Every structure is written in C-alpha cells, then in structure tokens.
Amino acid sequence: MLVIRAIEDIPEQSIKKDDLFHLYLVDAHHHMGREKTHRNTPTGSYEFFQLLWFEMRRLAERAIERDELLFEPVDAIPTPFVAKIFSSRDSWSRMKHGWLVDRTIVFPYSDDYSKQNSDGSASFKISNDKIAGWTTRAPHSSRLIGFARVDPTDATRGDDDIAVRELDRAILDLGLRGLKLHPLAQLFIDELEDEMVQRVVYRAAELRIPVLFDTRNIRTVTRIHQLVTTMREDPRYQESIGNLKVILAHCGMSPASPKLYDVLKDPAFTADTSTLHDQDIPLLFEMASERVQPRNWSETLLFGTDYSFLSVQGAEFILQALSRDFPGDLSDVQRILGGNTLSLVQKPFNSGLESKALSKQMACPNTSGTLRSQVEDALVQIIHQSEWDLSSVDMMIPPKNTWPRVRSVGDGGYNGIHHDSYIVTLRNKSKGYESHLWIRENPGDVLTVASIRTRGKDSVRTTYYATANIGEEIIRHLTKNTNYEKEEAPFIGSIPKLLGR
Ligand SMILES: [Zn+2]
Known part of the structure; x- marks a missing residue:
C-alpha cells in the first residue's frame, strides 16, 4: 500500500495537515513470460515496483519544491496477511519488496507460444498455463491475478470454437480471471467486428470476466464500441451481453480525443492508463471529469504500467493523482489506482476443482x-x-x-x-x-x-x-x-x- 501524507489542511475533504492515508494499488496491465528481449517473472515484477517507488520518491521531491502536490508519498507497505505469507519462508522473504503495488493483473506477451501448434491446439495454450502457474500458487497468488490470452483467428485455421474452448479452459479449469485480446499482434484489426471475435467476446460475457483490448488509436476504440453495439442488437447475444466489461488498454493512446470519453459514457467500458505520460495525464483527468457524465468519471479509469514494455512512467501518473490539479478527492484517487480494477475482477478465485x-x-x-x-x-x-x-x-x-x-x-x-x-x-x-x-x-x-x-x-x-x-x-x-x-x-x-x- 502507498502511504501518503497531507501536505496542508484540505477543508473541503475534512483533511488536516500531516494526516496519513493508505491507498491500495492495483496494476491493471502487466506482462509476464518472454517476448524477444522482454522477459518477466514475479520476482521481476516486485523489483520493478520497487524501482517505481524510488522513481516516484525522486519525482515527488521535485514536485514538492514546486508546490505541486497536495499529498506526499511517504512509504510503501505490505498488507498484514500478505506480509506474513512472504515472511514465512527464507526463499520467499527475499521477495519482500515492491509493496507500492498490492495486486497486479498479469497476462502473457505475444510470446513463442502465441502461435498455434502444428497439432491444432489453441494459440497461447502454454502461455496461459504459465500464467496460471505463476498466479495461483503461494506466495505469488497473494499478489498476482492472472488473465488469459487467446487468438480469435484460430477459427480460420481449424474449427470455429478453438479460441472459445481455450478461454473456457483458462477460466474454468486454470482459474484465470479475465481476458486480454490484442487485435494488432494477432492480426485481426481488420476483422475486429467479425463473428470469430464476437464469439470470444460473448463467451467472456457469459463467464462474467473482463476483456482488456489493446488499443493504439481512437479508430480502434470506436470500432470496439461498434462491435459491442452490434452484439447488443443481435438476438443471439441477448442473454449475457449485459455482463460484458471492456477495458480499453492505454486509453486508446488518445486522451485528447472527445470520442474516447463518448465511449467511456457506456457503463460497459473502462480504460487503463498505461503509456500515458507528461501532459497527457492532467489532460486525461480534466477531459474525463468534464465529459463522461452522468457516469462518475473516476469509475472509468484504471491505473496500469504495461511493464515490461514500459518502465517507471507510472510514477508520473500516481503523482498527478496526488497533485493540486487532480479534479477529485481521495476516494476518486483510490478508485482509479486500485478499486476499479478489483471491482471488474470481483469474483473470488475459482478453478475447475x-x-x-x-x-x-x-x-x-x-x-x-x-x-x-x-x-x-x-x-x-x-x-x-x-x-x-x-x-x-x-x-x-x-x-x-x-x-x-x-x-x-x-x-x-x-x-x-x-x-x-x-x-x-x-x-x-x-x-x-x-x-x-x-x-x-x-x-x-x-x-x-x-x-x-x-x-x-x-x-x-x-x-x-x-x-x-x-x-x-x-x-x-x-x-x-x-x-x-x-x-x-x-x-x-x-x-x-x-x-x-
Ligand atoms: Zn501491454
């Protein structure tokens, strides 16, 4: 948990100077496994979070000198039960750091296993097994939450349901708790609204798990929204489409586009903030707070790092949420930094046992x-x-x-x-x-x-x-x-x- 201290009295939030607060942080976007030069394991994640904390402290000192912050980050501490788990064995206690982030959503890279095997088994099958291996055993199961990846285009190389069956296996047997889809890496950006994608997305709705879509531009964001709109009108999807929850990764890399906020008005949609940096961050807060009504704007954003494709940029994001310019209160900060992601996952762990x-x-x-x-x-x-x-x-x-x-x-x-x-x-x-x-x-x-x-x-x-x-x-x-x-x-x-x- 992030411990913060109020730098001055904040009467409108009934906060006094030097009051301390604990914020529970969840990273909604984090890769594990291997892809070309990228490589990450649970140990790598905790070391990264430790670096993120050092970077945040460094940036905070400068920001305090410039009188930009309302709250100063003063410590990063574990929750008591998780600390007990990590202290209970020597080999685990060596990983007792990186407590800035309490829980992390991890999913595979487009790795060596992202392609279909010659035996016709699903893409990402081995990657999903590996994610489950890391996230569903002690001690990492107390800090990590695993999401699956599938490739909807498997349907073009075999029977229609390969990807749907792999999703079922990953969620119902392995105990993974969400789905990541990457239209660019798996080459279905031009087929985004096709039946093969609809089948996978609808199965996620039936399983009541969130779907995180990689998005690199506003056009993709609009098309994903169109996909969902089309599915809502299709009688075949009536029963469960209401359960669908979509996360737009990287806010579509389009925080300046009003169209992003039009999509976020839709209660099925949220957006993760990974890759945003510098002036994009205050712009995102300002535009979201003005444009997503009647929805509560702070329920639409999820803190994410996209480690290891990105490094410590996330530190800027957290500090901006603690700054004078942030257009909300601490409850809004807590939602964005962790609460919203937990609300999307919200089902206790369950595997096929x-x-x-x-x-x-x-x-x-x-x-x-x-x-x-x-x-x-x-x-x-x-x-x-x-x-x-x-x-x-x-x-x-x-x-x-x-x-x-x-x-x-x-x-x-x-x-x-x-x-x-x-x-x-x-x-x-x-x-x-x-x-x-x-x-x-x-x-x-x-x-x-x-x-x-x-x-x-x-x-x-x-x-x-x-x-x-x-x-x-x-x-x-x-x-x-x-x-x-x-x-x-x-x-x-x-x-x-x-x-x-
Ligand atoms: Zn990513």
Whole structure:
C-alpha cells in the first residue's frame, strides 16, 4: 500500500495537515513470460515496483519544491496477511519488496507460444498455463491475478470454437480471471467486428470476466464500441451481453480525443492508463471529469504500467493523482489506482476443482484483540504443509458504485479494501479439491472462519461486501451451520478440521 501524507489542511475533504492515508494499488496491465528481449517473472515484477517507488520518491521531491502536490508519498507497505505469507519462508522473504503495488493483473506477451501448434491446439495454450502457474500458487497468488490470452483467428485455421474452448479452459479449469485480446499482434484489426471475435467476446460475457483490448488509436476504440453495439442488437447475444466489461488498454493512446470519453459514457467500458505520460495525464483527468457524465468519471479509469514494455512512467501518473490539479478527492484517487480494477475482477478465485460438500462456519469472540492475526498465522502454517496450496487471497470491496470516503490512518485507515473480511482459496493438492475460507470480523468483535463451497448455490460468488450481493442464501446457511467456541486456542486448533473432508 502507498502511504501518503497531507501536505496542508484540505477543508473541503475534512483533511488536516500531516494526516496519513493508505491507498491500495492495483496494476491493471502487466506482462509476464518472454517476448524477444522482454522477459518477466514475479520476482521481476516486485523489483520493478520497487524501482517505481524510488522513481516516484525522486519525482515527488521535485514536485514538492514546486508546490505541486497536495499529498506526499511517504512509504510503501505490505498488507498484514500478505506480509506474513512472504515472511514465512527464507526463499520467499527475499521477495519482500515492491509493496507500492498490492495486486497486479498479469497476462502473457505475444510470446513463442502465441502461435498455434502444428497439432491444432489453441494459440497461447502454454502461455496461459504459465500464467496460471505463476498466479495461483503461494506466495505469488497473494499478489498476482492472472488473465488469459487467446487468438480469435484460430477459427480460420481449424474449427470455429478453438479460441472459445481455450478461454473456457483458462477460466474454468486454470482459474484465470479475465481476458486480454490484442487485435494488432494477432492480426485481426481488420476483422475486429467479425463473428470469430464476437464469439470470444460473448463467451467472456457469459463467464462474467473482463476483456482488456489493446488499443493504439481512437479508430480502434470506436470500432470496439461498434462491435459491442452490434452484439447488443443481435438476438443471439441477448442473454449475457449485459455482463460484458471492456477495458480499453492505454486509453486508446488518445486522451485528447472527445470520442474516447463518448465511449467511456457506456457503463460497459473502462480504460487503463498505461503509456500515458507528461501532459497527457492532467489532460486525461480534466477531459474525463468534464465529459463522461452522468457516469462518475473516476469509475472509468484504471491505473496500469504495461511493464515490461514500459518502465517507471507510472510514477508520473500516481503523482498527478496526488497533485493540486487532480479534479477529485481521495476516494476518486483510490478508485482509479486500485478499486476499479478489483471491482471488474470481483469474483473470488475459482478453478475447475470440485469443492467440499458442505459450507460451514466457526465463530469465536476476539478476546485478545489478536484473533485474526492468529488465524492468519494458522493459515500460513497450513499452506506450508505439502497437502495445501494457496490459490488466492481476495479482499472484500464495496459494492459497485459505492466506494466510500478514504479515512485517515488515525481514523482507522479504511480505504474500501476489507483487511478484516476476505476469502482465501486453498487447494488440496493430493485430493484435488479446493475450498474458500471466508475470514471475517463481525459486529460485536466476533471472528468467523467459514469453509465454503467454491461453486453452486451456497457459494460466495462476489467480493462485493453486501448481503444483497453475496446472497442471503449463503449468509443464512452459514448462520445456521455455525459452531461457537468461547476460547481462542481450541478455535485456532480446529481450523484444519474445517478444511477436512
Ligand atoms: Zn501491454
């Protein structure tokens, strides 16, 4: 998390000079794997984020001298549970840095595996396997979120559904959580509105995953919007097209074009800010804040770095969001730097593994005040047993369009990310099943740990933290199936039993 300090009183936001705030950062655009001279792994990402932090500090000093900033970046710190995970083994603790960015959306390059094999299997099949390997195992699964890539033009070299089937495999079996499409690299820029592209995009809508399109100019942006408009009018796509979420990479590299903001008025669209630098950034903020109404403008932009194609340019973007010129408040900053991307992903991790038969819960009063930390220690122990792996840690977030005011550290530090309510996905490697553990601090200082099926009616299907979103059915089911324990030690001791079959 990025720790910032108010440089002066900001009465319109009820902020006092020297108030500290925590911002949770998500990089929405990041490559992993290999393409020509580019190469990146999780270790490379964390080192890059450390560099990004140094660059930001350097630029911030100059900006403060010129009196441009409202907030000064003062530190980059991990969230407590993720810090515990990375501290729990020597080889992991060497990667305990780069905490400026908390979570990162990673997807393949156009790498050696981006082309179809002679055996007719899908393009990117091996790349998607590699992304899943990096993003769904401890410790990186607590910091990375994997997106798949497919090539819709596979349909021209085999049967119509190769790319759709690869998307299904990547999302439903591997547990990847979004799709990246690159019309330029995969050479379908002239066929952008073709049936083969529509099939892939529609499947993403059915799977309720976001689709990030590479866009290099406003013409491509307009054509992607046209593609979606056409699909909305097609009776074949009626049922699920409403779930479609499109991310325009690099803001179409067109922050000066009014057409970009016309497209962003459409609630299905957002844009990532990677590649924007210098005067493009204030221009983007100014035009978006004036032009995307009635939509809330700060819900349309996602911070992204495009590492390793780009390096530390992202530092300029973050500082511009902390500057006097930024046309919004800290809640807008938090949305753009991380909240919006988490809202797009919003489904807890789920791979093709079956889950346990029953969802059930344990509850215990937090007498010591450290009960959640003890639970986290127990979870770290569990993922060090050879039987278990950690597929993801997904914090609960505010329901769509309800991002709250960011509170100062002195006032609890709440920024919309619930460190006191999150879902841990654990995979039993030998028995081949997975389980969601929902760790939650409840009113009355009672901590609950629930073991929940990952699919079906009594599962938690969203990280939007509201009963209406999570579903009354699962909440009622858990309340009915709760074991109450008065003492902390036996409560902690029975966590492994919750996971057992
Ligand atoms: Zn990229």
